[in-house]
Amino acid sequence: MGLQGWTIGVDFGGTNIKVGAVTARGVVARHVVLAAREHATPEAFALGLEGAIRRLAETLGFSAGRIRGVGVGAPGVIDGERGVIHRLVNVPGGWRGVALKRLLERRLRRRCAVDNDVNVVALGEWRAGAGRGTRHSVYLTLGTGVGGGVVANGALVRGVSGSAGEIGHTVIRPDGPRCACGARGCLEALIGTPAIVRRARAAIRGGSRILARLAAREGAVTPVVVSRAAAAGDRAARRIWDEAGFHLGLSLSNLINLLNPERIVVGGGVARAWPWFAPRMRLTIRRTAFRVPARACRVVRSALGDEAGIIGGAILVWEQTSKQKGKGSDPSRTVGLTNGV
């Protein structure tokens, strides 16, 4: 395995594009940030990426020839096997039908890989983070969107059209609130940031004074404000997290009974409220899931934090390179990652 040299991981967000140089052991040595707004076309993005890589190589003192590949995670509908962006969402430009892998490989003359950002983070957490060493695990990110990735038999499950992992859009309450996707009672509609904020606003209208004061001080109602209110003893805030824990617990029980994973890794901004929702989440799993698979599964917080997208991008290239070299479907055996945390 060509694990010598560096790999570039790219975390393509709505505001910032983070370009990081990842060592052979899965550590981000340095990263630079590009403004998404200034790189809103595939050509501008490729050009900006080229410059960012040059800067990283200069700063870290390696030659571009030692770069093994470039892996990109971006939000949207993406065919990760072919590296084709069907549609980007929540980023300037709103790309459609871009064969980005091919474009980048021509421009950068390096092996490139492109996949959905949640798949990439799931890959990062599985191979170098809190899911390390598992053959069956699930990654879940809680934020404005709720998404995830499934690892089964030692491989990420992308599905037949590359869209697997939409845990946020599994229905657990058919008469629940309308989801952004159009369905009713999806997990995302129950515990995504907008759902938490909506409940907090209702609580403020209902007379929740601590929550009202903290929201006024912050100038906004956010999940962080709801957590602070819970810490300060606000009953409505605690109830909001308790309900979120219940709904999350139901979804995790479904995953446990369906896939019998060894670990479930929970990340994303809303996961910062872990101390407030985890007790009810665990209680619900104990009450709902079968005992044998529930005992076999540890539910833990994600480990890679803000660097997950960059590290995952690097791993995406390693994975696709090792596949092409015919090294089998379990690349975790062939790369010597440090924990990266």
Add this chain to the structure above:
Amino acid sequence: MGLQGWTIGVDFGGTNIKVGAVTARGVVARHVVLAAREHATPEAFALGLEGAIRRLAETLGFSAGRIRGVGVGAPGVIDGERGVIHRLVNVPGGWRGVALKRLLERRLRRRCAVDNDVNVVALGEWRAGAGRGTRHSVYLTLGTGVGGGVVANGALVRGVSGSAGEIGHTVIRPDGPRCACGARGCLEALIGTPAIVRRARAAIRGGSRILARLAAREGAVTPVVVSRAAAAGDRAARRIWDEAGFHLGLSLSNLINLLNPERIVVGGGVARAWPWFAPRMRLTIRRTAFRVPARACRVVRSALGDEAGIIGGAILVWEQTSKQKGKGSDPSRTVGLTNGV
């Protein structure tokens, strides 16, 4: 691949144990039936199996030396990788902690394999039935119990402790009826045979005359009676299947969004009511699942019928044999199955 010769598939049920001789092309040439009650210990089972195999060999005119292996599917908690029965359910004897694979291999001097019956049928439908040729698919059986199997990346997903596939015990209505497993609103509690029967009884009490007449004629309230009543225009019966179709459609939407399978295969006794629940099931999928994965997924009825357990048993042995010979994880490439229908 040693695809010459015969393989024995064993479908271990609560009343009958079916022992079938399966050709190299996945066809059941003949099967014999043993009474479960008379083979309620592992030793009696092994002895009965030995005799049944001898009878099959004599009748079909092949020598026992040409038997490639013996694969058993049984209801209960089973470690399919090691062939250990943790606990059998709904069969006489109630075995616990039996290393059946080892016991049978010693007794029969053949490669043997043992797994959960639903896994075995899922394997059969995937490799030789309605799921043939897929790398991502789901099998679902509807009956007194509702269970299934998940195929991802070209392999059956057993999970870390061998209990994956419990689709019937995913919650889709947390305030729904209590399930046999203890949770509330599992798919099984909503569309399993007892749920259909309970609703039909309530409809009869509520004055549903066609349903009452057909149930009286049959001497019992069964899903078949509810289907006949629906065919005869009974409104309550149609509503029962419509609701079942809605709940099944929600669960299938969850599977589609989570796993992005190419096919979902539906079998089991309750699936005979397909004409009555399928329209609402399909409508619910269109309304609930994401468009791209929903369009990529065909939902079809199972193909193997009563022989699924025997054929699946044979395939279980082929799969484990090809693994041990290091032929990789996708045995569908290496065996030349006919459709077997």
